[in-house]
Amino acid sequence: MDTTFSSEDIAFQNEVRDFIANNYPQSLRDSIAEKKRNNEELSREDLTTWHKILGKNKGWSVPGWPEQYGGAGFTPTQKYIFEQECARAECVIVAPFGPQMCAPVIYTFGNEEQKAKHLPGILSGEVFWCQGYSEPGSGSDLASLKTTAVKEGDHYIINGQKTWTTLAQHADWIFCLVRTNPDAAKPQEGISFILIDMKTPGIEVRPIYLMDGINEVNEVWFDNVKVPAENLIGQENMGWTYAKFLLAHERSGIAQVARSKKAIERIKQIAAAEMSYGEPLIQDPAFQRKIAEAELELTSLEYTELRTLAKDSAGKGPGPESSLLKIKGTDMQQKLTELAMEAVGYYANPHMGTSLSNEYVGPDYSTNLSGSYFNFRKASIYGGSNEIQRNIIAKMVLGL
Amino acid sequence: MHFELTEEQTLLENMVTAFVRDDYNWETREKIVKTEEGWKPENWSKFAELGLLSVPFSEDHGGLGGTAVDSMVVMEQFGKGLVVEPFMPSILLSGNLISKLANESQANEIIPKIIEGESRYVFAYAEPQSRFDLSDVKTSATKDGDEYTLNGFKSVVFGASMATHIIIAARTSGDQRSEDGITLFLADIKSNGITLQTYPTIDEYRASEVVIENLKISSDMVLGEVDKAYSVVEEVIDLATIAACSEAVGILQVLKDSTIDYCKQRKQFGQPISKNQAIQHKLVDMMIEYEQAKSILYAAVTADLSNADERKKAVSGAKARIGQSIKFVGESAIQLHGGMGMVDEYMISHYFKRATMLGVLFGNVDFHMKRFVGLTQSNIEPIDGSATIRGGY
Numbered sequence: 056m057d058t059t060f061s062s063e064d065i066a067f068q069n070e071v072r073d074f075i076a077n078n079y080p081q082s083l084r085d086s087i088a089e090k091k092r093n094n095e096e097l098s099r100e101d102l103t104t105w106h107k108i109l110g111k112n113k114g115w116s117v118p119g120w121p122e123q124y125g126g127a128g129f130t131p132t133q134k135y136i137f138e139q140e141c142a143r144a145e146c147v148i149v150a151p152f153g154p155q156m157c158a159p160v161i162y163t164f165g166n167e168e169q170k171a172k173h174l175p176g177i178l179s180g181e182v183f184w185c186q187g188y189s190e191p192g193s194g195s196d197l198a199s200l201k202t203t204a205v206k207e208g209d210h211y212i213i214n215g216q217k218t219w220t221t222l223a224q225h226a227d228w229i230f231c232l233v234r235t236n237p238d239a240a241k242p243q244e245g246i247s248f249i250l251i252d253m254k255t256p257g258i259e260v261r262p263i264y265l266m267d268g269i270n271e272v273n274e275v276w277f278d279n280v281k282v283p284a285e286n287l288i289g290q291e292n293m294g295w296t297y298a299k300f301l302l303a304h305e306r307s308g309i310a311q312v313a314r315s316k317k318a319i320e321r322i323k324q325i326a327a328a329e330m331s332y333g334e335p336l337i338q339d340p341a342f343q344r345k346i347a348e349a350e351l352e353l354t355s356l357e358y359t360e361l362r363t364l365a366k367d368s369a370g371k372g373p374g375p376e377s378s379l380l381k382i383k384g385t386d387m388q389q390k391l392t393e394l395a396m397e398a399v400g401y402y403a404n405p406h407m408g409t410s411l412s413n414e415y416v417g418p419d420y421s422t423n424l425s426g427s428y429f430n431f432r433k434a435s436i437y438g439g440s441n442e443i444q445r446n447i448i449a450k451m452v453l454g455l
Numbered sequence: 456m457h458f459e460l461t462e463e464q465t466l467l468e469n470m471v472t473a474f475v476r477d478d479y480n481w482e483t484r485e486k487i488v489k490t491e492e493g494w495k496p497e498n499w500s501k502f503a504e505l506g507l508l509s510v511p512f513s514e515d516h517g518g519l520g521g522t523a524v525d526s527m528v529v530m531e532q533f534g535k536g537l538v539v540e541p542f543m544p545s546i547l548l549s550g551n552l553i554s555k556l557a558n559e560s561q562a563n564e565i566i567p568k569i570i571e572g573e574s575r576y577v578f579a580y581a582e583p584q585s586r587f588d589l590s591d592v593k594t595s596a597t598k599d600g601d602e603y604t605l606n607g608f609k610s611v612v613f614g615a616s617m618a619t620h621i622i623i624a625a626r627t628s629g630d631q632r633s634e635d636g637i638t639l640f641l642a643d644i645k646s647n648g649i650t651l652q653t654y655p656t657i658d659e660y661r662a663s664e665v666v667i668e669n670l671k672i673s674s675d676m677v678l679g680e681v682d683k684a685y686s687v688v689e690e691v692i693d694l695a696t697i698a699a700c701s702e703a704v705g706i707l708q709v710l711k712d713s714t715i716d717y718c719k720q721r722k723q724f725g726q727p728i729s730k731n732q733a734i735q736h737k738l739v740d741m742m743i744e745y746e747q748a749k750s751i752l753y754a755a756v757t758a759d760l761s762n763a764d765e766r767k768k769a770v771s772g773a774k775a776r777i778g779q780s781i782k783f784v785g786e787s788a789i790q791l792h793g794g795m796g797m798v799d800e801y802m803i804s805h806y807f808k809r810a811t812m813l814g815v816l817f818g819n820v821d822f823h824m825k826r827f828v829g830l831t832q833s834n835i836e837p838i839d840g841s842a843t844i845r846g847g848y
C-alpha cells in the first residue's frame with residue numbers, strides 16, 4: 056500500500072498547477088464571481104472559455120478520452136491530480152454533456168463520419184451539448200420514454216417533449232433517447248440514440264426556473280423535427296444499450312471530492328469569521344462536530360474513490376461502484392452547502408440579485424449561500440436518483 | 456499509488472486466514488470462550504510457530520519489524536474469526552511498548568521470550584476516573600532508594616488473566632492529569648502486591664480489575680524514561696487503535712455479508728425478505744458504511760505515522776468514523792435478522808457485541824471526534840471579507 060505520488064506524478068501536478076496559474080483568465084474569475092454574487096446564470100462564454108483553453112492543451116478538456124481521438128491519455132492517478140488541481144484553483148467546471156456523456160458513445164458506437172464531425176467540436180469547446188433523456192412522464196423509469204422518431208426516407212421525424220434539460224438554452228446540439236419501435240417486446244428494445252442540431256426547425260426551448268431563481272434547466276419541445284438519418288448512433292433500437300454503457304463509463308470525478316475539500320476549507324474560514332456567543336463559531340462544539348463529521352466522511356469518500364481508481368489502473372475495469380461514489384459524493388455536496396448556509400446564521404435569508412434587491416447586505420461571503428443549499432437538493436435527484444443508485448447496487452453488487 | 460499488499464503481507468494474511476478457517480471455526484471458538492480461562496494456550500504456541508508474536512519487534516531483536524499495514528492484515532482476519540486470544544493487548548500494545556522503550560538488557564531478556572510465546576505482557580493504563588484520557592493517572596509510584604512502591608487501581612485490563620507480566624503506568628510526579636510525570640513499570644503479574652479480579656466481558660473476552668497495593672518494583676524494572684512515558688504511550692495506543700479499527704473492519708465485513716446471505720435465504724410473505732426494497736436499501740447502506748470504514752482505515756495505515764500530528768489526526772479520524780459504521784452496520788445486522796439476531800446461540804449477535812466494544816476501546820466516537828477537532832480546527836484564518844458588513848452599518 057502506498058498513497059504517495061511518484062516523481063512523475065509530482066512533476067505532472069506541478070505542470071497542471073503552472074498551467075492553471077498561467078492560463079486561467081482573471082476576467083473569467085471576475086465574471087463568475089460577479090454572476091454568483093448577483094445570483095445570475097453563467098453565460099455561454101463563462102461556461103466555455105476554460106473548456107476552450109484546455110482544449111488547446113494536449114486534450115486536457117477531455118481527460119478521459121483515448122488518445123487516438125485527441126484525449127489526454129491520463130492515467131487514473133493523473134486524472135485524480137488534474138481534478139484536484141482544478142478544484143483547488145476553483146476553476147469553473149467543464150460541462151460534462153459533450154466531453155463525458157455524448158463523446159464516449161460517439162467514439163465507441165458511432166461511425167467514422169460521426170466521429171470526424173462531432174468529436175473535434177466537443178474537444179475544442181466550440182460546440183456546446185445538452186442531454187435529452189428525461190421526459191415529463193419518464194424520469195427514473197427512463198425506458199418508458201415517449202418521444203418518437205419515425206423514419207421517413209433518409210430522415211427521422213421527431214415528436215415529443217424532453218424536460219429538465221440542463222443548459223439547453225446554450226446548446227448547439229442535443230443527444231436524445233427516442234422511441235423508434237413502439238411495438239418492441241420490451242420498452243428498452245425500442246429506443247435509439249440520436250444527435251439533433253438545436254437549430255433544426257420545430258424545436259422550442261422553454262426555461263424552467265429552479266427554487267433558487269436560476270434558469271438552469273429547460274423543457275425542449277419537438278414538433279415534427281426533421282433529423283437526418285445519419286445522425287442516429289450505432290444501430291436503430293440499440294440506444295438503451297449505449298446509454299447504459301455510458302452510465303458505467305465516466306466515473307472519475309463523479310464524487311467531486313476535490314471540490315468538496317475546497318468547500319470544507321471555506322466553511323472553516325467562514326466559521327472562523329462568524330461570531331456566536333461572543334466567540335468565533337468555529338469554537339462552538341456543536342458546529343465543530345458537524346465540520347469534523349463532514350471532513351471524515353469526505354476522507355472516507357476520497358479513499359473509496361482512490362481505491363476504485365487503483366482498481367482501474369490495475370486494469371480491473373470499472374464496476375457499479377460508481378453508484379456508491381454518486382450517493383456519497385452528492386450527500387457530501389448537500390451536507391456542505393447546508394453547513395455553509397448554517398454558518399452565516401440570519402444572513403442565509405437575503406436573496407440578492409433579484410429585480411427587487413440590488414443593494415447588498417451582510418458579510419460578503421454570505422451572499423446567496425442559501426441559494427446553493429436549495430439548488431443542491433438536485434444532486435440526489437439527477438443523474439439517477441440516490442434511491443435508483445441503491446437499487447442498482449442492490450441488484451448489480453449485492454445480487455438481491 | 457496503490458493499495459496492494461506486498462508479497463510478505465499477502466503471506467501473512469494467508470497464514471492468519473488459514474488459522475481462522477482451520478483452527479477457529481464457530482464451534483471451536485464457542486468451546487474456548489466457555490472454558491474457565493477463556494482462551495486456548497495452544498493457540499498461542501501456534502501463533503509463535505507462525506511467527507505472529509514477532510510482528511511489532513525490530514529485526515535486530517528477531518522481530519518482523521511490522522508496520523501498521525501488517526497489524527491491519529492480522530487483525531482484520533482475527534476480527535472475522537472473533538479470535539479471543541490476547542494478541543492485541545499482549546503483542547500489538549504491550550509488545551510495541553517494550554519494542555519502543557526497553558533498554559538493551561531488558562530487550563534481550565524480554566523480547567525472545569515473548570516471541571517464543573513464553574511470556575505475555577499486558578498494559579495497565581486506564582483507571583476508574585480516567586475514562587479515555589491517558590494522562591489521567593492516579594496510581595502512584597514513590598521512590599525509596601533503588602525501589603519504587605506502587606499503589607493504585609487499574610480498570611478493565613484485557614488479557615491480564617492470561618498474562619505472565621504486566622506493565623503499569625504510574626505517577627512519579629506532577630498532578631493527576633499532567634502528561635509529565637508518568638512512568639512505566641514492568642512486573643511479574645504474580646508479584647505480591649498485585650491482585651486481579653477477573654471477569655468475562657459482554658463479548659466473551661476476559662478482562663481484570665487490577666488492585667495494586669504496596670507493590671515493590673526495583674528501579675531497573677522501569678520501562679523507558681522516568682516521568683516521560685506519556686508521548687510513547689500515546690503513540691503506542693494510537694497504533695493499537697489502528698489495530699482495533701482493523702479488527703472492527705473485519706467484523707463489519709462479516710456482519711454485512713452474513714446479513715446479506717440471511718436476507719436472501721429468509722422467506723416471509725412467500726419470498727425472500729431481500730426482495731423488499733426497504734431491506735435492499737438498508738443492505739446497500741450497510742455495504743456503503745463498510746466500504747467507507749475500510750477506506751478510512753486505509754487512509755490511516757497509509758498516513759505518515761511518523762509525524763505525530765499526522766498520526767493523531769489519522770488515528771482519531773479513523774476511530775471516530777469507524778465507530779459510526781460499527782453502530783450502523785451492527786444495529787442494522789441485528790434488525791434484519793429479526794428474532795434470530797437477538798439469540799445468543801447464533802453468531803451474528805457475537806459479532807455485533809465485539810464490534811460495539813471495539814467502538815469503546817481506546818476511546819469512543821465522541822472522544823476521537825473531539826481530538827480530531829482539536830487537530831483540524833484550530834488556528835483557522837477567518838475568510839476575507841469578514842470585515843465588509845454592508846447595508847446600513
Ligand SMILES: Cc1cc2nc3c(=O)[nH]c(=O)nc-3n(C[C@H](O)[C@H](O)[C@H](O)COP(=O)(O)OP(=O)(O)OC[C@H]3O[C@@H](n4cnc5c(N)ncnc54)[C@H](O)[C@@H]3O)c2cc1C
Pocket residue numbers: 185186187188189193194195196218219220221222271272433436437438439440441442443446
Ligand atoms: C437540476 C436538474 C438537472 C437535470 N438535468 C437533466 C439533463 O440535463 N438531462 C436529462 O435528461 N435529465 C436531467 N434531469 C432529470 C433527472 O435525471 C430526473 O429528475 C431523475 O431521473 C428523476 O426523475 P423524476 O424527476 O421524474 O423523478 P421520479 O422518477 O418521478 O422520482 C420521484 C421520487 O421517487 C423515487 N423513485 C422513483 N422510482 C423509484 C424506485 N424504483 N425505487 C425507489 N424510489 C424510486 C425517486 O428516487 C424520487 O425520489 C435533471 C434533473 C434536475 C433536478
